[in-house]
Amino acid sequence: MPSKRIIVTGGSGKAGHWIVKHLIEEGYEVVNVDSRQPSEPLCRTIIADLTDMGQVITSFSAFNTGSREPYAGVIHMAAIPRAHETPNNEVFRVNSMSTYNVLEGCAILGIQKAVIASSESSYGICFATDFFEPQYLPVDEAHPQLPEDSYGLSKIVNEATAATFHRRTGMQVVSLRIGNILCPEDHAGVIASFDHPEYRQRVLWSYIDSRDLAIACRLGIEKDDLGCEAVILAADDISNDRDTMDLVKEYLPGVSEFKREITGRQTLMANDRAKELLGWRQRHFLEF
Numbered sequence: 001m002p003s004k005r006i007i008v009t010g011g012s013g014k015a016g017h018w019i020v021k022h023l024i025e026e027g028y029e030v031v032n033v034d035s036r037q038p039s040e041p042l043c044r045t046i047i048a049d050l051t052d053m054g055q056v057i058t059s060f061s062a063f064n065t066g067s068r069e070p071y072a073g074v075i076h077m078a079a080i081p082r083a084h085e086t087p088n089n090e091v092f093r094v095n096s097m098s099t100y101n102v103l104e105g106c107a108i109l110g111i112q113k114a115v116i117a118s119s120e121s122s123y124g125i126c127f128a129t130d131f132f133e134p135q136y137l138p139v140d141e142a143h144p145q146l147p148e149d150s151y152g153l154s155k156i157v158n159e160a161t162a163a164t165f166h167r168r169t170g171m172q173v174v175s176l177r178i179g180n181i182l183c184p185e186d187h188a189g190v191i192a193s194f195d196h197p198e199y200r201q202r203v204l205w206s207y208i209d210s211r212d213l214a215i216a217c218r219l220g221i222e223k224d225d226l227g228c229e230a231v232i233l234a235a236d237d238i239s240n241d242r243d244t245m246d247l248v249k250e251y252l253p254g255v256s257e258f259k260r261e262i263t264g265r266q267t268l269m270a271n272d273r274a275k276e277l278l279g280w281r282q283r284h285f286l287e288f
Helices: 014-025 053-062 088-109 150-169 184-192 197-203 210-222 244-251 272-278
Strands: 005-009 029-034 044-047 073-076 113-119 172-178 228-233
Touching: 005 014, 014 029, 014 210, 029 053, 053 088, 073 088, 073 210, 088 113, 088 150, 113 150, 113 210, 150 172, 150 228, 172 210, 172 272, 197 244, 210 228, 210 272, 228 272
Parallel strands: 005 029, 005 073, 029 044, 073 113, 113 172, 172 228
Antiparallel strands: none
C-alpha cells in the first residue's frame, strides 16, 4: 500500500495552506516545514531555515521519528515568492539553495519523489523591465525561458537542479511551472478588474486556483515513472471575461505564430502536459 506520509515545505504560505489542507482531506499524514508558523495550524509544523543543509536533514528526519513507513515524497513550495520585493541576490540565494538542499535531503534520506515549485515567471515576461511578447502562442514548455530577474533565474536553476538529482539518483521530480495563483478569496478582486485587462497582461491572463494546484502537487507524488519533468500548470481559461484572441490582438499585436487555434476564453499557457502526465483536470474556475 502506498505511503500516506508526506512533507510540505512552505505550508504556512498562502498557497501552501491549501496544499496541506487538501492532503489532509485525502488522508495523508502531513508535516509542514517552514520558517514561520501558519495562521491556521492544520498539522505539525517544524520551523527550519531550508538554506541550511543541517536544518533540512534534521527537520525531515524528525518527521520520521517513531515510524518505519517511508515517505511518499516532498512537496517543496517554500521560497521568496516574487521578484523586486527582496534584494535580487537574496531571492536567488534563498530560492536556489533551499531547493538544492531539499533535493539533497531527499537523496540522503532515500525519499524518491519530489514536486517543486517552478513558475511561469521563468519565461521572463512577468518581471521584465520592458514588457516583451511571447515568441508564439500558446506558450508551452518548449518556449524559451528568458528572465532578466533573479526570481525567474532561480526557477530555471531549480529545474536544472531537479534534473541533476534525477540523473544522480533516479529521483522522480516534477517541476510545476505555476501560473498566477489565486486563492478563493482572490477571485472577487480579479473579477472586479476585468475592465482593466492591462493589469494582468504580464501573466498573459493566466491563473491557477490554489485548490487545483494542491491537486496537481498530490498527483505529482502519487504518479509513478514520471522521471524528471517541467510542466506548466495553468487554468483552462483566462482571468478575463473577453475572448482570448480579442486580448491578443489588442495587447499582443506582434505575435504572429500560433501553435494551435485559440477559441473563446482559452488559456495562453498550454496545460496539455499536466493533463497528459499527471491526469490533472481543472476543477475550480472564476465564476462571474
